Amino acid sequence: MSRRTWAGLAAATVLAAVPATADAASSCPAAACTEGQLADGTPYAFAKPARWNGAVLVDLDFAAGGLTSPLTASLVDRGYAVGGTTRTVSSWNIARAIDNQAEALGKFEAAFGPARYAIAEGRSMGGMVAAGVAQVYPGRFAAAIPMCGGLGGAVGQWNQKLDTVFTLKTLLFRDSALPVTGMPADVPGTQQQWLSAMASAQGTAAGKARIALAAAIGQLPGWGLAPDGSPTPVPAARDTDGVERGMYLALAGGPLPYLGQAVSSRRTIEQLAGGNPSWNTGVDYTRQFALAAPEQRDAVRRLYARAGLDLQADFAGLAAAPRVAADPAAVAYLRRGIVFTGELRIPVLTVNGTGDQISTVAQQSSYESLARRTGTASLLRQTYVQTAGHCTYTTGEQQAAIDRMLTRLRTGHWPDTSPRTMNALSAAADGTPGRYLGYVPPRFNRSYP
Structure with a gap:
């Protein structure tokens, strides 16, 4: 699928690193926020803390309320810049949604400077898109954290x-x-x-x-x-x-x-x-x-x-x-949207609920088997949370996964992602016991291709 050139994106007009409206100013959880629209009209927004750790998270659904979420507050407090787009324009045009994450990253960097670690992350369709970004834009993003994403494609x-x-x-x-x-x-x-x-x-x-x-x-x-x-x-x-x-x-x-x-x-x-x-x-x-x-x-x-x-x-x-x-x-x-190949070139950490009725947990086995087939499984870690419903994670459970990925990027080696460690990190983040567990999903019965 064609990709826009980054020279053009870098030259694009970017809003100043301040809120565009009084309402945005009151909800900005960081030292600076920026927002605007991508070339196709998709809204984007980002928040950057004063003491930035160099990592920026780019999420398909962030601009639809992410500025006021508890997870954003937790991330900004730990030094992360956070932001992303909405799916209002792209909908089930997954190829466009993937391109939009890369374009949104360009908007952030034009406003605030280069990120040391750009991490694609998201939930539900955002998880599928984050995995798609890892496959399509490994030169622009350092890592991906797909949560409750349909990784069967x-x-x-x-x-x-x-x-x-x-x-x-x-x-x-x-x-x-x-x-x-x-x-x-x-x-x-x-x-x-x-x-x-x-x-x-x-x-x-x-x-x-x-x-x-x-x-x-x-x-x-x-x-x-x-x-x-x-x-x-x-x-x-x-x-x-x-x-x-x-x-x-x-x-x-x-x-x-x-x-x-x-x-x-x-x-x-x-x-x-x-x-x-x-x-x-x-x-x-x-x-x-x-x-x-x-x-x-x-x-x-x-x-x-x-x-x-x-x-x-x-x-x-x-x-x-x-x-x-x-x-x-x-x-x-649908094929043009994304077909996962398993050819990983950047680290990917997945999170999925064992009781997720929308992004069924068996799909995780399809993604893992593709990575093994291509010899890139060392770049993949998969974690599971014992929770019912779609994307029903606590703030701490999500924070734990993001912090583990940042450690992976800083050290070049995977840290411990065992349930015991993930649960301890989760509890430390928000005071709520984590629900990570050891789990092996069933083999996905509709792998494609």
């Missing part, structure tokens, strides 16, 4: 979401008008239709069994957030009802249900890409199920027995159901 991630929704539709709602692709313009109405149908299915033994099967095929977590947004307890591996309840909550519960995002973001992607970028032609769902977490496979089998259903008959039904083909031009659109 956009094509693989949305193929897996198709698998989940296709399974639900085929086994539970075959005769309904619920869409799997081709999302209509009435996104809120479509989301509510899906969530209402799921609530009805959850009330029956057969519905619970098939909900669990779809979630296992999609490698969703077996625990989630309650309707009020509070975390539920992590169920024991043999707690069939607890695991199924967690899978249902991941799909349809909490403030950001998987199915809600599967409708809204797919609608956006289909509009930008000009068609459907996902397919399940040739996919063996029996094999997909075999890659699910063991406690989920066990729960599905027990639930099927309890409901008097034949699991193999449902696999046969999935195999016989008409499959979804992708529009080649739409696939090409």
Whole structure:
């Protein structure tokens, strides 16, 4: 993909290193702030402390409220400059979002001077973009910290979401008008239709069994957030009802249900890409199920027995159901965004929640396997936090990861990133016990290419 020349960016007009408005001045958490717009109209903002440690963090979503976040206050207090953009213009144009992070860094350096360490970081799509920056701009950025990012890549991630929704539709709602692709313009109405149908299915033994099967095929977590947004307890591996309840909550519960995002973001992607970028032609769902977490496979089998259903008959039904083909031009659109190659040239430290229903934790294994395949795994460290919901980290947990990366850049060697150390750093940062843990994610079942 083409990249703008940095000579042009350096010559671009930059706002002075002061807030543009009185409101910005009142929210600037540092000695100086700068804000403005990139060439495509994307807002950017940065805050730089008086005692700067030479590191600047560039985040996809910073300009959408980052100046007043507790994490920004913590980072600035420790000497970091922080800033970035918004996704309001780029949306699911991942290539543009990646370019925008590099352009925003140019704005910061034109205002404040060269950074010693430029670090791409972010959460959710921002995590995917940070990993993309590491791959595309290793000469401009020193490191990346993708948090809760879809590191299976956009094509693989949305193929897996198709698998989940296709399974639900085929086994539970075959005769309904619920869409799997081709999302209509009435996104809120479509989301509510899906969530209402799921609530009805959850009330029956057969519905619970098939909900669990779809979630296992999609490698969703077996625990989630309650309707009020509070975390539920992590169920024991043999707690069939607890695991199924967690899978249902991941799909349809909490403030950001998987199915809600599967409708809204797919609608956006289909509009930008000009068609459907996902397919399940040739996919063996029996094999997909075999890659699910063991406690989920066990729960599905027990639930099927309890409901008097034949699991193999449902696999046969999935195999016989008409499959979804992708529009080649739409696939090409997502490919142009970013396809992770694993060819790391700068250090990357990932953070992912074990109970994340949007950026499912299995995707982390895809990113790691690519780095091993290319012989660059020494530049990668992956950490895991035992938390339910999407990007539900404490300030301290995020601060710990950022501080570990700065130590890596200063010394040239990876410091200790074990759960014990990360949790101690997290508690020291904000007084809240950290929840890092040792964890090995399942193998991602929709790696692409």
